Amino acid sequence: MNTNTSPVVVTASIYALLVLIWATTPLAIVWSVQEIHPMWVLIIRYFGASVIALCVLKLMRDPLPFDHTSMKSYLAGSLNLIGAQLFIYLAANYLTSGLMALIFGFSPLIAGLIGHVILRTQKLIALQWIGMAIAIAGLSFVFADSADSKVNPWGVVLMFISMLSYISSIFWVKQINAPLKPMSQATGSLLVSSAGSLLLIPFIWSHFPTQMPSSQAMIGFVFTMIMSSIVAMLCYFWLIRRLNASTVSLSNVMTPIIALILGATLNNEHISMNAFIGIAVVMFGIVMYFWKEWREQYFAKR
Template identity: 85%
Template sequence: MNSNSSSMMVTASIYALLVLIWAATPLAIVWSVAEVHPMWVLIIRYFGASLIALCLLKFMRAPLPLDAVSMKSYLAGSLNLIGAQLFIYLAANYLTSGLMALIFGFSPLIAGLIGHVVLKTHKLIGLQWLGMGIAVAGLSFVFTDSADSKINPIGIVLMLISMVSYISSIFWVKQIDAPLKPMSQATGSLMISALGSLLLIPFIWQYFPAQIPSQQAIIGFVFTMILSSIVAMLCYFWLIKRLAASTVSLSNVMTPLIALVLGATLNHEHISPNAFLGIVVVMLGIVMYFWKEWRQQYFAKARK
């Protein structure tokens, strides 16, 4: 096996690991908050992840700049963590893990809409608008058909707020454009998130865990603290340096489907035939949205 083939295998393996972690994270969140208040889980997760990240940073001998620009970038990154994740944890009490993943799969579409309408950074073509419409129609069909499932409008609103926080964080970090290494950015954002989460304690002190949760809850908690917060982050930053954005964005099609299968298999989450049809329609809409980007990437490679 030559070095090029070996490199492709490594890249494919890391890509598959990232997709699996992202797909399993909603289920891990649902498990972790089943017996412990969501905000306590979030606080412990961020402090644990911060300590692990600091150890990795020291091992990698990477700096952690504390100048004004870097601190601003950490704050912007924390909007994705303590901002977006806070609402995801709250939504876990209202939605199944599969539907959480499906809704969050709309993040690139919402980001494109904000870039087109608000920031004027790029223009959406007709096929992308059509893809958005089809995806929204499919999601609406899923919710309508699943009236007897664990679906609550509050959960949907919380997930939408989470998506806006996540997308805003991305745009803000890019706008600041601090000269930071990925691990430094991630560690700083985790630390800001951990410190920010302390503000929640006066409101949730009465829900402090009084006993050790079940093995399933502990598995979910450890998964989110180590794999979701650290490993996935390292995989993501490794991939975006080596693959086109369009290739990485393909995970937004695969992740919800895998998450739905995991939820149904490991957590007995029911998916009716009609709801499954709606999910397929959502995936079709997302594929249509990304088609232009994937096609451009294909022809760019062909010209080389």
């Protein structure tokens, strides 16, 4: 492997790992909240992940600075943790894991829309607007066909709030551009998220868990604590410093199909043929949206 291809292989490997973790996370969340209140799962997850992250940080001998810029970056990163994840956990009571991943697949489109309308950093062409419309139509078709599934409008609203928090985190962390190592950024954001989660305790104290959950719930809980909170965040913060926001959020385009398959095989989630058609339409719309960017990147390398 020569020095020219090595960085590409490393980036692609980290990107693939992030896609796999995020495709599995919705199912792990659904499993983990089946027997324990979602907010207690979230609080315990972040405190456990913070302890593990601090140990890993010490082993790696990376610093954890607390200067003004670093603290702002930790706060920005926490929007993708306590911000986005809070609403995902609430949505898990209303949606299947596959539909949660499918809705989150819209994040690159929303990121592009924010860049075009609000930040003025990106100009959308006609093909991208058409792709966005097709993707929305496909998602509407999926929901219309899912009347017999666990679909609730509140779940959709919660997922879109989560998605906005996630996208805002990407833009904010990139705008701050603190000189932090990925593990330092992930650990700092976890600590801020843990502190923020304490504000939830007065509202959920009556739901304090009193017994050990099942093995399935424990698997989901451990996966979200280690893989989703630490490994995925490490990959995420490593990537957003090297790729643009829409490219990072593009990872969510690939997760719905994997998540739907996992939900159907491991959690007996029903997927009809019409739903598959709707999902295919969504994916087609997103491909249309990114076609210009992919083509430009391809010709730039030639």
